[in-house]
Amino acid sequence: MSTVTHSPDASRPADSAALGRPPHRGRRERALVHRAIALAACLGLGVTGCGSDDSSSSSSSETSSSQSSSATAGTGAGKANTAEVVTAAEAFLKTLSDDQKDTALYDFDDEAKAKGWSNFPTSFVERNGIEFADLDDDQKAAALKVMEAALSDQGYEELEEIRIADAYLGEVGSSGSGGGPGGGDDYSADKYFLALFGEPSETEQFMVQFGGHHAAYNITYFEDDVSLSPTLTAIEPSEFETGGTSYAPLQDKRDTTIAAIGSLGDSELEKAEIDGSFDDLLLGPGNDGPFPDPEGVVVGDLTDKQQAKVTAMIRTWVDDLDEEAAEALVARYVSEYDETYLGWSGATSIDDKETYVRVDGPSVWIEFSNQGGIVVEGVHQHTIFRDQTADYGWN
Amino acid sequence: MPRLLPARTPAARLLPVFLLAALVLVGGLASPAGAHPMSTSAVLLDVRDDRVEGEVQLPVDRLAVAVDRPLTRESVLGADRTFLKRYTAAHIAALGDESGDRPWAVTLGSGSVRTIDGVAHLVYPLELRPPDGRVTTFRLRYDVIVEELLTHKVVVTVRYDFDRGILKTDDAVTLGVVDFDTESLEVPAGEGSWLRGFATTAALGIEHVGEGADHLLFLLMLLIPAPLVAAGGRWRAAPSARCGIIRVVHVVTAFALGHSLTLALAAAGVIDLPARPVETLIALSIAVSAVHALRPLVARGEVFIATGFGLVHGLAFASLIGDLGLDRGSLVITLLGFNLGIELTQLLVVALMMPSLIVLARTALYPAFRVGVALIGLLFSVSWMLERAALTSSDPFEGIQTWLVEHPLLIAVTVAVLAVVAHRHFQRPAVGQGDRQRPRRAAVRW
Numbered sequence: 033m034s035t036v037t038h039s040p041d042a043s044r045p046a047d048s049a050a051l052g053r054p055p056h057r058g059r060r061e062r063a064l065v066h067r068a069i070a071l072a073a074c075l076g077l078g079v080t081g082c083g084s085d086d087s088s089s090s091s092s093s094e095t096s097s098s099q100s101s102s103a104t105a106g107t108g109a110g111k112a113n114t115a116e117v118v119t120a121a122e123a124f125l126k127t128l129s130d131d132q133k134d135t136a137l138y139d140f141d142d143e144a145k146a147k148g149w150s151n152f153p154t155s156f157v158e159r160n161g162i163e164f165a166d167l168d169d170d171q172k173a174a175a176l177k178v179m180e181a182a183l184s185d186q187g188y189e190e191l192e193e194i195r196i197a198d199a200y201l202g203e204v205g206s207s208g209s210g211g212g213p214g215g216g217d218d219y220s221a222d223k224y225f226l227a228l229f230g231e232p233s234e235t236e237q238f239m240v241q242f243g244g245h246h247a248a249y250n251i252t253y254f255e256d257d258v259s260l261s262p263t264l265t266a267i268e269p270s271e272f273e274t275g276g277t278s279y280a281p282l283q284d285k286r287d288t289t290i291a292a293i294g295s296l297g298d299s300e301l302e303k304a305e306i307d308g309s310f311d312d313l314l315l316g317p318g319n320d321g322p323f324p325d326p327e328g329v330v331v332g333d334l335t336d337k338q339q340a341k342v343t344a345m346i347r348t349w350v351d352d353l354d355e356e357a358a359e360a361l362v363a364r365y366v367s368e369y370d371e372t373y374l375g376w377s378g379a380t381s382i383d384d385k386e387t388y389v390r391v392d393g394p395s396v397w398i399e400f401s402n403q404g405g406i407v408v409e410g411v412h413q414h415t416i417f418r419d420q421t422a423d424y425g426w427n
Numbered sequence: 428m429p430r431l432l433p434a435r436t437p438a439a440r441l442l443p444v445f446l447l448a449a450l451v452l453v454g455g456l457a458s459p460a461g462a463h464p465m466s467t468s469a470v471l472l473d474v475r476d477d478r479v480e481g482e483v484q485l486p487v488d489r490l491a492v493a494v495d496r497p498l499t500r501e502s503v504l505g506a507d508r509t510f511l512k513r514y515t516a517a518h519i520a521a522l523g524d525e526s527g528d529r530p531w532a533v534t535l536g537s538g539s540v541r542t543i544d545g546v547a548h549l550v551y552p553l554e555l556r557p558p559d560g561r562v563t564t565f566r567l568r569y570d571v572i573v574e575e576l577l578t579h580k581v582v583v584t585v586r587y588d589f590d591r592g593i594l595k596t597d598d599a600v601t602l603g604v605v606d607f608d609t610e611s612l613e614v615p616a617g618e619g620s621w622l623r624g625f626a627t628t629a630a631l632g633i634e635h636v637g638e639g640a641d642h643l644l645f646l647l648m649l650l651i652p653a654p655l656v657a658a659g660g661r662w663r664a665a666p667s668a669r670c671g672i673i674r675v676v677h678v679v680t681a682f683a684l685g686h687s688l689t690l691a692l693a694a695a696g697v698i699d700l701p702a703r704p705v706e707t708l709i710a711l712s713i714a715v716s717a718v719h720a721l722r723p724l725v726a727r728g729e730v731f732i733a734t735g736f737g738l739v740h741g742l743a744f745a746s747l748i749g750d751l752g753l754d755r756g757s758l759v760i761t762l763l764g765f766n767l768g769i770e771l772t773q774l775l776v777v778a779l780m781m782p783s784l785i786v787l788a789r790t791a792l793y794p795a796f797r798v799g800v801a802l803i804g805l806l807f808s809v810s811w812m813l814e815r816a817a818l819t820s821s822d823p824f825e826g827i828q829t830w831l832v833e834h835p836l837l838i839a840v841t842v843a844v845l846a847v848v849a850h851r852h853f854q855r856p857a858v859g860q861g862d863r864q865r866p867r868r869a870a871v872r873w
Contacts, residue, residue, distance in 0.1 A: 054571055218814040264846075307609075308574075308575055308576065308577040309492050309493070309577065309578075310575045310576070310577055310578045311489070311492065311576060311578050311579070314576065314577055314578055314607065319606075322608065401578075
């Protein structure tokens with residue numbers, strides 16, 4: 033699926049069944065082959081093509097125009113460890129062959145940037161960059177060093193645990209009947225990809241894009257500014273045990289979110305309720321905006337104690353980034369509390385599949401969305417972090 | 428907090444289901460949509476001259492969230508029926524470019540529940556009628572479910588628009604996705620022309636024959652004995668190449684006449700036969716023509732076989748036309764286009780195979796070639812017959828057939844090379860001279 037042509041055609045496979053073709057049994061196999069090819073093409077389209085038809089392309093311009101009024105456009109909060117990341121990225125590139133480098137490197141403005149990340153299994157939505165499975169141990173270590181440089185200690189640990197969670201889902205899948213399309217092989221700690229948009233540089237913008245199934249980091253550097261927008265982290269199951277160790281990679285995000293929304297009194301809760309229901313992220317992968325009108329309760333109007341809980345919530349997302357830059361960003365988001373909204377919809381308890389919580393400021397955008405468990409019982413959680421002034425970097 | 432250890436066995440069982448659902452969803456959506464597999468709404472549109480018909484598919488579990496009521500497969504057709512129909516109709520509107528402010532009439536048919544992608548959907552037939560009775564490009568406003576469930580997606584598909592070359596085959600054209608940010612979509616209509624429809628049906632005819640191993644094999648079985656003449660219950664070389672060509676023309680014309688007749692009758696609804704016996708008969712037609720290629724059944728048998736079974740093949744073509752959901756108005760154009768496609772493909776096959784066969788037929792290699800190919804044809808057709816008559820569950824030769832059909836040029840080139848080699852190294856031995864006398868007499872009968 034490396035070269036996929038763009039076409040607006042995409043069939044909805046369910047409908048072919050609905051058409052009620054007569055039992056052309058001799059031709060059925062062929063039809064299946066065709067359908068499989070069509071499906072494969074559709075997958076490709078889903079990955080590369082059709083995204084440009086919908087909101088993503090048009091909205092990116094809208095968001096950038098709406099941002100210019102709200103913040104000092106083109107600058108972040110500073111304190112980025114850009115030099116360290118550049119060094120790690122260059123060291124990683126040195127381990128690659130020319131062909132591999134071609135796979136890993138993109139132009140900074142390449143449109144693939146917004147499309148090659150997802151929370152679908154990697155076999156369904158093709159990721160940008162070079163796959164861990166194609167790297168030898170040294171190369172893999174060098175790739176992880178890039179992420180270790182970009183992320184904080186706890187952020188890197190969370191990433192490692194999400195990879196373990198994927199491997200766990202893979203085990204769960206392949207230990208069973210296994211006959212499904214792709215089976216448990218679709219999840220693995222090695223089905224992670226690293227791509228660089230733009231040459232790593234201390235003076236020009238470049239992005240480290242790293243992700244697989246349930247984690248996708250888009251970290252853009254520009255001089256001493258850094259943006260981790262958009263970054264997706266998700267989990268199912270929320271807690272699990274493998275190899276004798278228990279994991280709950282998103283526990284901090286779960287706890288602080290519920291604590292923040294739980295700190296609201298009845299009338300505040302009422303004010304904070306967002307119109308509409310949500311069964312997933314509103315601005316998740318493939319949907320980059322526009323950012324909707326803010327809804328909820330103004331964080332600046334809350335008590336210090338409540339604000340502290342909101343800050344703690346924001347911090348669990350921003351903290352994934354290298355420590356100093358994270359502090360600077362949190363300070364900036366806190367300074368915007370008078371225009372920052374905390375909202376919820378559906379429910380506010382941690383394992384209710386209706387629960388949806390959002391923080392929406394001039395800069396910060398966090399969504400926490402529960403849905404029903406997909407592979408195992410319980411809930412399935414998706415979260416997204418964006419910076420409305422620096423989505424995919426600065427323009 | 429207690430550790431939530433997932434139950435492994437149900438999980439393992441669910442994973443393939445989830446993967447399948449995801450596959451179907453990603454395949455069906457026009458964008459990655461960035462979501463985990465979950466129920467999506469669909470709107471299917473058939474654009475006709477004076478109205479747009481179609482279908483609305485609403486996943487029951489999402490609908491329940493949107494209307495804030497517990498819904499079940501039973502309740503959507505029972506206690507909640509009136510409410511849901513009113514709710515759905517109130518959230519669909521159409522406004523034409525040329526109809527001014529007068530909205531189109533939106534009518535929902537009786538709802539039913541269907542399982543789509545493993546999820547229960549409430550399905551309404553939909554009809555949109557423009558006030559002036561003429562369908563032109565219009566704007567479809569749609570926010571069923573999405574108005575409340577902001578993360579919901581609605582895939583809008585044009586399933587049929589003859590003038591734009593969209594027929595009710597497997598490949599409908601996805602128009603777009605309605606979501607929280609997109610409340611309406613423009614549906615292009617009244618564009619294109621009958622020529623597009625004509626070209627599309629011609630292409631469909633080409634595809635149908637070009638990919639149909641059974642039709643191709645039937646044709647091949649008829650062509651193999653064409654350069655020969657029957658004499659004394661045996662095949663003999665024809666006296667001249669010209670004679671062979673004339674017979675090929677007869678065969679192809681006879682087949683075309685036969686299938687055109689039944690195709691037209693069936694498409695017009697005069698005859699209507701179930702598909703399975705027709706498919707079985709087609710397999711029989713191949714078997715009969717294969718036997719005929721081995722030993723002549725009747726003089727000029729392949730012309731009779733071509734006519735007779737042409738009628739049967741026409742019925743099979745018609746079943747495909749029946750799936751296209753055609754207007755009466757475009758039926759004639761479709762028939763012409765489809766037939767043109769079929770004939771073009773047949774002529775192409777003849778042009779590819781016949782020169783080689785005619786050369787081969789004049790060499791000593793031909794009897795072995797003819798018998799070999801005929802036996803393969805017989806084997807395939809018997810296997811088809813058994814499968815189509817439901818006597819066997821699968822066709823063991825399906826793989827080979829698919830491969831053969833996918834490599835027509837390779838086959839043509841192989842036969843051509845064989846013909847050249849045979850022409851150089853396997854000239855008919857002297858005893859063959861005696862054979863040539865009798866065919867000449869036989870040829871006189873033509």
